[in-house]
Amino acid sequence: MTITRRLALGAAAGTLALPNVVRAQAETFRIGALNPITGAGSPYGTGMQRMIQAAVEAINAAGGVNGRRIEVFAEDTQTSPQAAVLAAKKLIEVNRVRAILGTWSSGVSLAVIPLTNEADIILMHTSGAPALSTPPANARNLGYRFQATNDRFGRAFAEIAVREGFRRPATMAFNNASGIGNTDGFRRAWAAKGNQNGEHVIYEPNQPSYRAELLRVLATRPDVIVMGSFLPDTTIILREWFQTGTPVKWIIPGWAANPQLVQALGPAVTQGIIAVESVSNEGAQAFAAYDAAHRRAMNNQPGAANAYAAMTWDMATTLALAIEQAKSFETAAINAAIRQVANPPGDQVASFAEGKAAIAAGRKVNFEGASSVLDFDQHGDVTPDFGAFFIEQGQINRRYIVKI
Amino acid sequence: MPEALAQALINGVIAGTILAVPALGFTAIFAVLNYPNFAIGALATVGAYAGWVGNTALGLPMVAALALAFSATAVAGLVVQWAAVKPLESAGALMMAIASLAAGLVLENALRFGFGNDLRGYDLPLLRDWRFGEFRVGPQQVQNFALALAAMGMLWAFLRYSRTGRAMRAVADNRDLALLRGVDPARVAAVTVAVGAGLAGMGGMLVGLDTSVDPLVGTRLVLSIFAAAVLGGLGSIPGAVAGAIAIGVAEEVAVLAFNPAYRLVVGFVVILAVLTLRPAGLFGARAS
Structure with missing residues (x-):
């Protein structure tokens, strides 16, 4: 028919x-x-x-x-x-x-x-x-x-930086709302704790190399670099950092410091990186x-x-x-x-x-949700908890939870 | 600060020398075929992936992988030329440029379709930089620098001594005169496109070696390549090398002076300044 x-x-x-x-x-x-x-x-x-x-x-x-x-x-x-x-x-x-x-x-x-x-x-x-x-x-x-907002991520970064005993943090941000939101949130929270902020570099996406930006930050001898970044740029920056042989620690959002990053760079480069991600309830x-x-x-x-x-x-x-x-x-x-x-x-x-x-x-x-207790503020935002994950021998292990 | 400036100069010269390889390809195609081939970025990406496949899947050493990158990209360049650009030859240089731009987008997305968006790394150990007092330089940077110089040396010898190379230079100099002397224009065009695209592929692989390979690895270079070629004088072989080194240094030094977010401006400012003050570029003879 x-x-x-x-x-x-x-x-x-x-x-x-x-x-x-x-x-x-x-x-x-x-x-x-x-x-x-x-x-x-x-x-x-x-x-x-x-x-x-x-x-x-x-x-x-x-x-x-x-x-x-x-x-x-x-x-x-x-x-x-x-x-x-x-x-x-x-x-x-x-x-x-x-x-x-x-x-x-x-x-x-x-x-x-x-x-x-x-x-x-x-x-x-x-x-x-x-x-x-x-x-x-x-x-x-x-x-x-x-x-969580990037600002709240930044606050979680600051909590972790204090807990890990860092003194001289520098920041590097991908030039968009998310990247700058992360580092601005960190810098505000870090200053609010009575600390001095270090060098701050905002970099353009889609560059073949970030050596110049990185050397500018490393020249100020920070003990930790806090990132507002994504996977492709983080991969290039960490590779170039490792080549310099300069000792410094990293705090990176979890969407950039994830298993794909470890796979691309290997365990030697990623050893000791602190990845911060919101964790479920x-x-x-x-x-x-x-x-x-x-x-x-x-x-x-x-x-x-x-x-x-x-x-x-x-x-x-x-x-x-x-x-x-x-x-x-x-x-x-x-x-x-x-x-x-x-x-x-x-x-x-x-x-x-x-x-x-x-x-x-x-x-x-x-x-009460699976992702957080899901209480919306006047802006429609929630406040989940954050996990501090340490990359050790190529494994991403959660050490502790941060509440802000 | 003087140390930082010297370090930026070192990095800039190395980056510029690597940039010179695809810039040579771009300017060679312009010299012989008289149109800017904007597929050059996507062709560099083809080379980066071809070299990556050769290195990781076939286990080739660097030089062999580089040769594979050259050959694969030469073929891809010929396909772009025949399928997209040549049919529009009669419509003028602008139409050919647009056709190459479109073909580049197709190539880039074909690679994306085949390899995905993930970052790929070559099967190379990550080595620490060599340090000389305050200065540092990476072994990989030095190797890439040497490979880029070798590629340019071979191109120079090819253009200077081989019959085909001489024919290419003749067509670039004076097309009509070359035709009168019996040079086969179709053959010269094909060889130029193959060599030009192959150089772009080598450049893409060299950049990929130092960073990583993804579908945008070549596209990121397009502005710098174009600025280098314009600065040196479109169609001028020594100009492309000088322009590329100048752009490489300027991009590195700019980061010391300005907020790194404005690094991209360097390419645009150079293009604008050259077109305003000296449209023929540093070494360009034709427009002057």
């Missing part, structure tokens, strides 16, 4: 004649999963996307939100703002999603948030740039950050559920291996609870409900099903 236009029209008219209940079941609440499947974020992106899908499966299994199933449309940002904008436009204009979840890297989130603001939908992201907290980026308060009940889902979806990899996947798991759950709380599918109502379901006071809940039951019973809930 061939499908003619007349037949298709007839079928479409036929669905209109069906009882309301059937149509209501077919109608879904659409969300976009916009993750870095390729590019610099690719070590994290697949896990992030699968955890949105896994959380949505759990939500739909618990009866969906306000009687509707959630439907996920997934796109790849390629960790590139240009590609992310095209993908976001497609999600908004073609798929008609009502929220976008899981953008990674500040450049991408800063490029996407004007589109979500314009479309009057919520953006939940994992990026660090302080600019994402305030107008113009977050002028409509529709942006929610599930990761590992003692929590929600984390256990997330960890089980992550192992199922990701070939038995533990959930702790990808802090960003825990964030996207929490995004889907938080959004669903807020819809349930709002008893509406309107953005304004959902947005008003997010802090109601995530922040204290209220019954601590660890899953959508548990929260849905409590909301139905008329109780106020406080979702």
Whole structure:
């Protein structure tokens, strides 16, 4: 049988004649999963996307939100703002999603948030740039950050520098909002502790060599260099530093000092580097559920291996609870409900099903997530804990947790 | 400060000498075919990957890997020339330049598709710098410097003594006269593109040796290569070498004087200044 236009029209008219209940079941609440499947974020992106899908499966299994199933449309940002904008436009204009979840890297989130603001939908992201907290980026308060700000990362760097007994820190930052946010946060926190800041170099991305910048910093004889950097530039800088043979320690964000860095440079160069990454809320009940889902979806990899996947798991759950709380599918109502379901006071809940039951019973809930306790401040930012990881013989080992 | 300046000069001369290799390729193609081949960056990336495959997968020593980088990029350069540039020859130099730019993007993304975005390192031990008092220089830097000099020496001998090299110089000097003397223009063009692209590939591999290989390794060089060629005088072989060394030194010294974030400005300022004050460049004869 061939499908003619007349037949298709007839079928479409036929669905209109069906009882309301059937149509209501077919109608879904659409969300976009916009993750870095390729590019610099690719070590994290697949896990992030699968955890949105896994959380949505759990939500739909618990009866969906306000009687509707959630439907996920997934796109790849390629960790590139240009590609992310095209993908976001497609999600908004073609798929008609009502929220976008899981953008990674500040450049991408800063490029996407004007589109979500314009479309009057919520953006939940994992990026660090302080600019994402305030107008113009977050002028409509529709942006929610599930990761620490770069400024808070900088504060964690300062805590670790004090704890490790460093005295003369220098800073090097990649010239973008995230890199400079990290080092500025560090320098402010370091000065606030009554210390003197050292040499500060902001470098341009995409250079074949950073020898000149590095020698300028090393000439001031620092005992530690604190970085606001990414993987490609960090690789070149550390290689050139090792060649100089100058003894100095490094504090580097975890998205740059990761297993790929160790693989590229080997254990001798990376020995003793301190990597700082936000850590998931590992003692929590929600984390256990997330960890089980992550192992199922990701070939038995533990959930702790990808802090960003825990964030996207929490995004889907938080959004669903807020819809349930709002008893509406309107953005304004959902947005008003997010802090109601995530922040204290209220019954601590660890899953959508548990929260849905409590909301139905008329109780106020406080979702404690897998990524953090998930209490949003007035800017839509959370404060996760940080892990200090030391690279030893090519292994990245967590030594302690820093709370700020 | 004087030590820092001397160190910057050392690093600048080494970086400039390595930059001279792809700049020679760029200027040679310009001299004979009369268009700027902006695929040069992507071709350098092809060379970096070819050398990396030769070194890590096939276990070739450096010189053999460099020869492989040259040959693979020569082939890639010919493909770009025949598939993208030649069909637009009649439309003028600007169209050919745009075609080469587009072909470069295709090449870069083909590499991205095949090798991914990850950084690749050559199978080389990381060596500590040699120190001479306050100065330092890396063994890898010195090796690359020597390889770059050797490549330039071979190019010079090829242009000076071989029949094909003489034909290339003849076409660059006076195309019509060369044709009258029976030089086959298609053959000279093909050899020039192959040699020019091959030099770009060698340059890409030399830079990759010192840093790492990723799909942007050559693209990062394009502005510096172009600035070097313009400074030396487009189409001038000695000019490309002098221009590249000057750009290398200027980029290193600039970091001492200014915020490193403005290092990229060096290339643009040089291009602007040369085009304003002396459009023919340092060694360029034609425009003067």
